[in-house]
Amino acid sequence: FRRVLFRSPSGSVIENTTFRENYALLAGGAIAAGQTGLTLAGGTLTGNTAQYGGGVWTLDTTLTATGTSFVENVGYLRGGAIKCLGSTATLSNLDVRNNRSSQGAGGVQAIARSTVSAANSIFCDNQGRFPEVNHYETDGSSTWTDLGGNTEADNCLGGCPTDLNGDAQTDGADLGILFVQWGPCPPEGCAADFNQDGTVDGADLRSEEHTSE
Numbered sequence: 552f553r554r555v556l557f558r559s560p561s562g563s564v565i566e567n568t569t570f571r572e573n574y575a576l577l578a579g580g581a582i583a584a585g586q587t588g589l590t591l592a593g594g595t596l597t598g599n600t601a602q603y604g605g606g607v608w609t610l611d612t613t614l615t616a617t618g619t620s621f622v623e624n625v626g627y628l629r630g631g632a633i634k635c636l637g638s639t640a641t642l643s644n645l646d647v648r649n650n651r652s653s654q655g656a657g658g659v660q661a662i663a664r665s666t667v668s669a670a671n672s673i674f675c676d677n678q679g680r681f682p683e684v685n686h687y688e689t690d691g692s693s694t695w696t697d698l699g700g701n702t703e704a705d706n707c708l709g710g711c712p713t714d715l716n717g718d719a720q721t722d723g724a725d726l727g728i729l730f731v732q733w734g735p736c737p738p739e740g741c742a743a744d745f746n747q748d749g750t751v752d753g754a755d756l757r758s759e760e761h762t763s764e
Contacts, residue, residue: 562588562613569594575601578634579608580624591616596632600625604634604660605650612638620646627653630660631677635693637663643698644757645672647686648707654680656688665693671700671746671757675707700746700754712745713758729756 563584570581580599582589589612596606596619605624607614614635621632631650633640640661647658657677661667667689674686686703689695702712715725729743732751736744743751745758 562590564590564592565594567593570596570599570606572598574599575608577601578603580605580626582607584608584612584614585610586612588613589615591619593618595620595622596624597622598624600627602626602628604630604632605652606632608634608636609638609640610636614638614640616640616642616645618644621648621650621658622646623649623651625651626655626660629655629662631655631657631679632659634660635662635665635667638665640665640667642667642669643671645669647672647674648676650677652679656684656686658686659695660688661693661695662690663692665689666696667694668696668698669701670698671754673702673704673713673758675702675704699748700758702745702758715742 573581575583578601580601581596584607589609599605601608603626605626606621608630624632626634629652631652632647642659650657652660657679658674659667677685679685679688685705687695704712713721713725715728729751732741732743735750741751743755745755748754
């Protein structure tokens with residue numbers, strides 16, 4: 552799908568759509584949204600580039616993204632996958648991997664009183680201007696809230712937590728291990744307890760299923 556620009560007071564919903572290898576000179580390689588509401592449900596944004604927000608750029612926007620993959624997007628100056636400017640973003644069950652920014656966060660950048668929350672999402676092998684901001688970064692006026700179930704890893708292959716049997720992929724074999732470990736973990740913990748809450752349950756299953764798609 553080609554790059555789109557949204558500025559609709561009533562908001563917009565994008566479902567199960569792939570945005571691939573789009574380019575914006577300034578902001579929002581795949582999607583730019585200003586003063587609106589934007590919902591992403593499923594779908595993939597891959598290989599998109601811009602100065603700010605290689606995948607998505609928002610301004611004074613309420614962004615809700617669920618089950619969406621952000622892969623190999625580049626925001627040269629800020630926000631390889633997503634850049635939020637004065638926006639509210641609710642992120643859940645995302646796959647945010649291999650995104651890049653040379654001057655900001657490789658994954659999600661939030662500035663100018665933005666509020667971002669994330670749950671049950673995977674952030675791996677994103678690269679920012681230094682390791683501490685590989686996956687996300689906020690300025691002093693913005694907030695990032697971890698709602699639980701999130702996974703951060705430097706390497707998506709050998710370091711992918713959902714690859715339980717170490718074969719460099721997440722598939723049915725790993726799902727079988729998860730079900731074997733289902734329930735309360737022993738004192739030494741469980742490999743399939745991705746959110747480290749002491750129990751292998753539905754939240755961990757959602758992480759496993761999302762990675763295997």
